[in-house]
Every structure is written in C-alpha cells, then in structure tokens.
Amino acid sequence: MSGHNPSTGATGDAGLPPEQLPTASGPLTGHSPAETPAPPRTNQFLTELLRSSWITTLLAVVAAMIVGGILMAATNDQVRETSGYFFARPGDMLGAIWNSVYGGYEALFRGAVFNSRVSDFGAQIRPLTNTLGFAAPLIAAGLGVALAFRVGLFNIGGRGQILIACAFAGLITFNLNLPMIIQLPLTLVAGIAGGAIWGGIVGLLKARTGAHEVILTIMLNYVAYYLVTWMVRTPGLLQRPAGDQPISAATPANAQFPKLLGPQFPLLDLGFVLVVIATVFVWWLMERSSLGFRLRAVGENPHAARAAGISVPRMYVYAMLFAGGLAGLAGMNQIQGAVTTGFDGLIDSGIGFDAITVALLGRSRPWGVFAAGILFGALKSGSFTMQASQGIPVDIVLVVQALIVLFIAAPPLVRTIFFLPKSEAERAAKDRAKAAKKAVAA
Known part of the structure; x- marks a missing residue:
C-alpha cells in the first residue's frame, strides 16, 4: 500500500523514494508516454489487405x-x-x-467450369472452354472501355464500334477467295480498323469541338445500327447474294478462326489467344510506354497534363482509336468465331454494353478486366445449365x-456489410464531417 513511510521519511510504493518510482503517464495524468509503440506489422498488413x-x-x-x-x-x-x-x-x-x-x-x-456428371474428359472440360469462348469478346470490348476510362473518357459506344467493324470486314473481305493465311488476318485487320475509325471519330470530335463523348457515342451507336441494318437489306452491299433475308453472307471458311482444341470444343478458337495478346498489349501500353504515361496523365488531370506540354486533344484521339480498335477485335470474335453464318444489326449481342460492366469490375486495369471477363463468361455459360437442370x-x-x-x-457499402476497416479517404472525410459539426455547434 502506497503512502508515507515514517521510518525513512520517503513516500511511494514499497517505501521507495520518489526519484526511483516509474513516471506516471496516460490520459488521466496529462502526461503522454515518450514513445508510442508501433502496431505489429501483421496488423498493418491485414489492415492494408482488407482495405485493398x-x-x-x-x-x-x-x-x-x-x-x-x-x-x-x-x-x-x-x-x-x-x-x-x-x-x-x-x-x-x-x-x-x-x-x-x-x-x-x-x-x-x-x-x-467442370461437369463431373459425365465420364468423358472432353465433355467434362467443355464447360470451361465455353466460358473462355464467351469471355473473349467481353474482354476485348472491356479493354477498350477500360482504356478510355483511364484517359478520363466514358466510351459507351462499343456497340456501334462492333457493328462498324463487322461491316468493314464484310465489305472488304467476304467476297474474296484468298488463302487462309492471307484472308484470315486481312479480315481481322479490316475489322479492327473499322472499329478504330468509328471510335476515332468520337475522339476527333471531342478534341476539335469539345463535344461530350457520352452523347457522341450514344448517337453513333444508333447511326451504326441503322446503317448496318440498311446494308444487310441492300443487294450489292452486305445482303446475302441470291437471298431476300436481311442478313449478310456467311463468313468465308478461309476467314474463320481455327478451333484451338478441335471441333469438340466449338467455342474456344484463335480469338481467345488474340484477346490474351491484346491484354498484354494494353498492359504494356498503359503501364510501360511513354504514350501510356501521357494518356494516364490526361486521365488524372488534363489541366496539369496540358501545363506539362502534353497535347490533351491528341491523347483523346489516340485513346478512342485504341478503344474502337479493341471493340473491333470483339466484333471479329463474333463473326470469325461465334457467328459465322451471317450477321445483322444485332451481332453485338449486348457485348458493347456488358463491356462497361466488365471494365468497372476490373477496375479499368488490363488483367482485372481479363479476370472480370472470365467471370462474366462463366456466368453466361453456366446460366444455360441453371435454366435447363434447375428451372432457374x-x-x-x-x-x-x-x-x-x-x-x-x-x-x-461493401465495407459496411462485411465490417472492413475504412479507407484513409473515408476516415479523413469522417473526421472533416465531425470537425464541421463541432464548428457549427460552437
């Protein structure tokens, strides 16, 4: 028990003199400890991981x-x-x-992913190949949307870019009878060029006139749809020869993507390999090239980029050219792989708008978009089995x-549902709100 010790004339615990007692600190004493121990590294790692x-x-x-x-x-x-x-x-x-x-x-x-109810290994893994096949055009179009996002542009014109890409490819190569080694890449390049041109129109109009890309892409989607619909109904353009149906000619066999694993896996073709290459290219372009640095700088702050000597209008044109070209690659996955019997104004199959979802889920990062495309491809592939076997x-x-x-x-909302730690920005905003509330109350 602490107190005065009459035998020694000293006070303190166990009769110790005051100079030998530990210094009291804490919120009740008004004294803070000289050094606050840092939290364990494991705690810091877990906190940062949960905030990621x-x-x-x-x-x-x-x-x-x-x-x-x-x-x-x-x-x-x-x-x-x-x-x-x-x-x-x-x-x-x-x-x-x-x-x-x-x-x-x-x-x-x-x-x-995997069908364990069948005994044949090929049939067991066919669902996975179907997923990859469904994912390929979603990834390609999603990369185009994500690239535009990184430059501060909202490209919702994927549908129009896909349609014009298919129209370009059909007009240029469907009437040719060239060897596959020439006709296949020629069709591919024509489609990518068509999509790039349609996207580049948006970039050029925004750069020259300041028109908003959302309005431009929405309007050009309608222009592309009705233009392609008219072309497939007009003999001598895209309409199937000797036919009266509003549909184009079938994709020539020499222009079709070969199946990677044979006819047993019809949805997995060369288009998926091209999408993987496109993902690597977009990653290199945005993360490793000087042009990508300028594109990202414009997306972060166009005023600062302009002050640093970067031509913001030129970056807008470049971004939409790349975005349109990637959407064109998605279109080529459609007419050279998935739908080779002819196309009409509905060939995009909603991919142009689903690409926005894929880009958002992938956080506008190339490999994030790739993973998101695989997920959405799996949802699409599995939905048919859900309906057939479970009635869902x-x-x-x-x-x-x-x-x-x-x-x-x-x-x-997600952090609140799962009780995750708030991010630094959220904590700072909360502190500012509290400070403002106290200031008003005072």
Whole structure:
C-alpha cells in the first residue's frame, strides 16, 4: 500500500523514494508516454489487405451471389409451397431453400467450369472452354472501355464500334477467295480498323469541338445500327447474294478462326489467344510506354497534363482509336468465331454494353478486366445449365451481374456489410464531417 513511510521519511510504493518510482503517464495524468509503440506489422498488413480494392471487389461478388441465392430461393416453387406450413415443419422449408440455392450454384459451376456428371474428359472440360469462348469478346470490348476510362473518357459506344467493324470486314473481305493465311488476318485487320475509325471519330470530335463523348457515342451507336441494318437489306452491299433475308453472307471458311482444341470444343478458337495478346498489349501500353504515361496523365488531370506540354486533344484521339480498335477485335470474335453464318444489326449481342460492366469490375486495369471477363463468361455459360437442370430463369444471372456492378460502385457499402476497416479517404472525410459539426455547434 502506497503512502508515507515514517521510518525513512520517503513516500511511494514499497517505501521507495520518489526519484526511483516509474513516471506516471496516460490520459488521466496529462502526461503522454515518450514513445508510442508501433502496431505489429501483421496488423498493418491485414489492415492494408482488407482495405485493398481486390478484397472489396471479391466481396462485392460474394454479396451479389448471396443476394442471387436469396432470389433463387424466393422464386423456387418448392420453397413457396413449404413456406405455407413453415411453423408446423420448418425443416421442410429450410431443406427446400438449401436445395434451391445449392442446386442453382452447382449447376452454374457444372455449366461453366467442370461437369463431373459425365465420364468423358472432353465433355467434362467443355464447360470451361465455353466460358473462355464467351469471355473473349467481353474482354476485348472491356479493354477498350477500360482504356478510355483511364484517359478520363466514358466510351459507351462499343456497340456501334462492333457493328462498324463487322461491316468493314464484310465489305472488304467476304467476297474474296484468298488463302487462309492471307484472308484470315486481312479480315481481322479490316475489322479492327473499322472499329478504330468509328471510335476515332468520337475522339476527333471531342478534341476539335469539345463535344461530350457520352452523347457522341450514344448517337453513333444508333447511326451504326441503322446503317448496318440498311446494308444487310441492300443487294450489292452486305445482303446475302441470291437471298431476300436481311442478313449478310456467311463468313468465308478461309476467314474463320481455327478451333484451338478441335471441333469438340466449338467455342474456344484463335480469338481467345488474340484477346490474351491484346491484354498484354494494353498492359504494356498503359503501364510501360511513354504514350501510356501521357494518356494516364490526361486521365488524372488534363489541366496539369496540358501545363506539362502534353497535347490533351491528341491523347483523346489516340485513346478512342485504341478503344474502337479493341471493340473491333470483339466484333471479329463474333463473326470469325461465334457467328459465322451471317450477321445483322444485332451481332453485338449486348457485348458493347456488358463491356462497361466488365471494365468497372476490373477496375479499368488490363488483367482485372481479363479476370472480370472470365467471370462474366462463366456466368453466361453456366446460366444455360441453371435454366435447363434447375428451372432457374436466366434473368437471375443478369440480376447477379447488375448487383455486382452496384456493389462495385459503392465500396463503402461493401465495407459496411462485411465490417472492413475504412479507407484513409473515408476516415479523413469522417473526421472533416465531425470537425464541421463541432464548428457549427460552437
């Protein structure tokens, strides 16, 4: 017990003199310790990991899957039937919910990755090849949208760029009868050039007139659609010879992408390899080249870039040329790989707009877009099996895709749902709000 020691005349714990006692510190004494120990490195690593965009993206997908599972259960006939006597036999409803959700996602996996219900190995891995085939045009178009995002442009003209790419390729090469070694790359180059020109028009108009790229791309989407629709209805242009249907001629055999693993895997062709090459190219362009540095500088702050001597209008033109060319590559995946029997104004199949979702999910980074394209390809491939084997509407998959975008666009919501630590920007904003509130109260 501390106090005065009459035998020694000193005070303190255990009779120690004051100079030998430890210095008191803390919030109650008014004295702070001389040095606050740093938090363990493990804590810092975990905090930074939980704040990373990759964790937020992954958990956004998880949250979307959870909501998708709820929708599967809510639309299941057996779940609705057993809910009528839930309080009498709750196990029946819980079992029906489990069967609905597990069956749906098991069918999704079976239709997108690996089908364990068949004995032939080729049939087992065919779902994975279908996923890669569906993903190829999404990745190509998504790279175009992501590249424009990095330059501060919102390119929603992927649909028009895909259509014009297909029209260019059809006009230039479909009537030729050249060896495959010439006609295949010629068709590919013509399509990429067509998409680049259509995208470059947007960049040029924005650079010269200051017109907003969103308005330009939306309007050019309509122009491209009606132009291609007219061309496939007009003999001598794109309409199939000796036919009266509004459809183009079939893609010549010499211009079609060869199958990578043979006819047993019809959706996996050379187009996927070209998409991988395009991903590497976009990564090198944006992260390693001097042109990419200038493009990123314009995207970060066009005023500072202009002050540094960078031609902002020229960067806008370059960005839209690249974006349109990548959308053109997506179009070539369609007419040289997926749809070789002829095309019309619906050849884009929604890829131009889905590419925006892929770019957002991939955080506008090339390999992020690549991974996002694989995910959306898997959702598309697996949705058919879900509908066929479980009776789950394909629309549920579309809802899951929309929810992924919703959660990706609201990182604070994801962090709140999963109790993740706030980012520095969020903490700073919260501190500023508190300070402003105190100032108003004072």
